[in-house]
Amino acid sequence: MKHARRIAVIGLALALSACAATLVQPWQKRxxxxxxxRLDGNRLHAHYQYQLYASREAASGGDTVGRGGCGCN
Amino acid sequence: xxRGAFRLLFCAMAxxxxxALAVEVGELAPAFELxxxxxxxxxxxxxxxxxxxxxxxxxxxGPCRKSLPHLDTLQxxxxxxxxxxxxxxxxxxxxxxxxxxxxVPLDIEIVFDxxxxxxxxxxxxxxxxxYLIGRDGRVRAxxxxxxxxxxxxxxxAIEQALAGDHxx
Numbered sequence: 484m485k486h487a488r489r490i491a492v493i494g495l496a497l498a499l500s501a502c503a504a505t506l507v508q509p510w511q512k513r514x515x516x517x518x519x520x521r522l523d524g525n526r527l528h529a530h531y532q533y534q535l536y537a538s539r540e541a542a543s544g545g546d547t548v549g550r551g552g553c554g555c556n
Numbered sequence: 557x558x559r560g561a562f563r564l565l566f567c568a569m570a571x572x573x574x575x576a577l578a579v580e581v582g583e584l585a586p587a588f589e590l591x592x593x594x595x596x597x598x599x600x601x602x603x604x605x606x607x608x609x610x611x612x613x614x615x616x617x618g619p620c621r622k623s624l625p626h627l628d629t630l631q632x633x634x635x636x637x638x639x640x641x642x643x644x645x646x647x648x649x650x651x652x653x654x655x656x657x658x659x660v661p662l663d664i665e666i667v668f669d670x671x672x673x674x675x676x677x678x679x680x681x682x683x684x685x686x687y688l689i690g691r692d693g694r695v696r697a698x699x700x701x702x703x704x705x706x707x708x709x710x711x712x713a714i715e716q717a718l719a720g721d722h723x724x
Contacts, residue, residue, distance in 0.1 A: 509683045510646040510675045516616040 578679035581698055585610070585689045586677040590644060590667035593654075598642065598667050600689075607634075607717045608689040609641045612680055615656040616647070620684040623702035627686075628662045630714065637718040641665065646672050646683075686710070690717050 507515070514520065523529035579586060585608075589599040600608070611627055613620035624643060631641040641664040647653040648670050657666065669675070678687065682700040688710070690696045697713035 508672065508675065509680055509685075510612065510614060510672045511648075512683070513614065513616045513648055516618075 578681055579677075579687065579695055579698075581695050583695055584693055585687060585695050586674075588644070588669075588674040588677065590669050590674060592665070592667055593657075598665060600642075603640055603642070604693055605691050607637075607639050607691060607714070609639060609686060609714070610678075610689060611641065611643045611684055611686045612646055612675055612678070613643055613684045614646045615652045617683045619702040621656065621660070622704070623684050623686075624662055624664075625660060626702070626704060626707065628664055630711070631664050634714060634718060639714060639718060642667060644669050644674055646670070646675055688713050688717055691720070 585600060587600050589597055589601075591597050600610070609627065609630070611623070613624060615621065627641050627643065631639060643662070643664050643666050645653045645666060645668045647668075650668060650670060653668065678685070684702050686699040686702075687695050688697040688699075696717050697710060699707075699710050
């Protein structure tokens with residue numbers, strides 16, 4: 484019983500390491516480099532949205548330099 | 557005891573996952589033979605005895621697009637002294653590479669490797685990557701990525717290779 488569990492754990496570890504071995508090589512990142520893969524969709528729109536968020540929620544700072552909170556810079 | 561065995565297993569897994577061997581400075585450059593746009597092939601062995609700059613690029617890679625015109629100027633600057641620039645295109649979609657090349661005309665040698673075998677044998681770690689290969693076929697310098705500002709060291713390596721100095 485104890486033996487079977489040990490084999491199961493080692494088998495699981497090997498199976499997981501097989502996932503780790505399927506690396507995406509640097510030259511295979513065409514799809515990842517596409518604009519559709521951006522987390523924020525459109526850079527300009529994301530900037531606009533952040534501007535609103537920072538000024539209306541007084542949530543300025545944290546990710547970049549601090550700002551006044553007036554939404555004007 | 558048991559914990560030690562697990563640690564060993566973990567190390568083995570980590571090694572296995574990252575075991576793609578990269579070509580280092582001082583090693584012989586792996587051979588490749590790839591087609592040009594006109595269908596003729598170019599083998600690295602044909603260029604033995606010359607200083608060769610092998611660059612890996614793709615049209616979807618922003619820094620690569622910036623580096624190619626830079627390589628073109630390097631070629632024109634050092635052509636008389638015997639520098640040959642070979643840019644290996646790794647686009648999976650050939651048409652995308654051709655669209656870029658028609659927009660940005662280049663004088664350097666462009667060869668195409670859609671499968672990426674040449675990148676595999678070089679153990680490419682970044683896009684773009686440049687390898688400077690000396691007259692003896694050994695890698696003299698390697699540049700990962702591209703920033704116009706830090707290409708001074710690389711140009712120095714090119715000049716040394718052309719002058720026939722031994723690498724430091």
